[in-house]
Amino acid sequence: MASIQRIEVGARMSKAVIHGDTVYLAGIVADDPKADVTTQTKQVLAEIDRLLAAAGTDKTKLLRTNIWLADMKDFGAMNAVWDSWVSAGNTPARATVEASLATPDYKVEIMVVAAK
Amino acid sequence: MASIQRIEVGARMSKAVIHGDTVYLAGIVADDPKADVTTQTKQVLAEIDRLLAAAGTDKTKLLRTNIWLADMKDFGAMNAVWDSWVSAGNTPARATVEASLATPDYKVEIMVVAAK
């Protein structure tokens, strides 16, 4: 059986879980929930970069991404940040839907699966 | 290629699908949709325990969890049940968003991926 390694393990969830050569990240929200969607998306993607590095991988190995926007009117602004961040030629399978998040201030949450 | 084993196979979905040493469970809702969120969450997690056992694993091997709440005001009540259920030191990557579920009575749905 493949090994399981957990990163930044909390009482409720872990920030990342590595199973064999698959890396599952938690749904990530911004550090600053009062920021606009552009800043929130940048903060989310920086945190994803950090957690992927902690798991021994990076954004060139993204497999699948789920994005939740609190308001779909932010689709263009989120995508502008996403498009400049994602690795050309290495884009993941992705889906984006609208959903209210843990607190009303959060505008975007992103959850990824990557290869190690 | 890794083998595929399906558990409680229905015409629309299977309750669990094992692929190699990865176990995918269906989105689980409560037995009693008229119950409050605390009881519904307990019923969902008991069913997840049952299905994980049927797949030859348990909650210590959770990898990823998606939680949908019909109303985010139930976040605290759901988490109280979750926090007492999840295995300390073995928490999964998790995301929780708000979404209307199959019928208006359902307050919580949980879908997990686990290692075998």
Added chain:
Amino acid sequence: MASIQRIEVGARMSKAVIHGDTVYLAGIVADDPKADVTTQTKQVLAEIDRLLAAAGTDKTKLLRTNIWLADMKDFGAMNAVWDSWVSAGNTPARATVEASLATPDYKVEIMVVAAK
């Protein structure tokens, strides 16, 4: 480490990503967003068939499926198409929730994981 192969790679996302013997498809919406939910679901499932074939697999190897409906009142109509499409005895773990999609016209989006 398992290899990664990407199919129909765009600047924002890939339509499918193969990691070892696991295939992740993007969230798929209909070609014709003005069609009714029955037609949209048929178009989505035809596109999933096409992408699974491109990845060297088919619907008999579905592992996990997430379905988003813009309006849960379409649950029955979507399921009628789904039930006639899915492979008997080979149904995936599935969850369906309500969510607004990228544009208001889209009525259904489906994202699957399959074995290769």
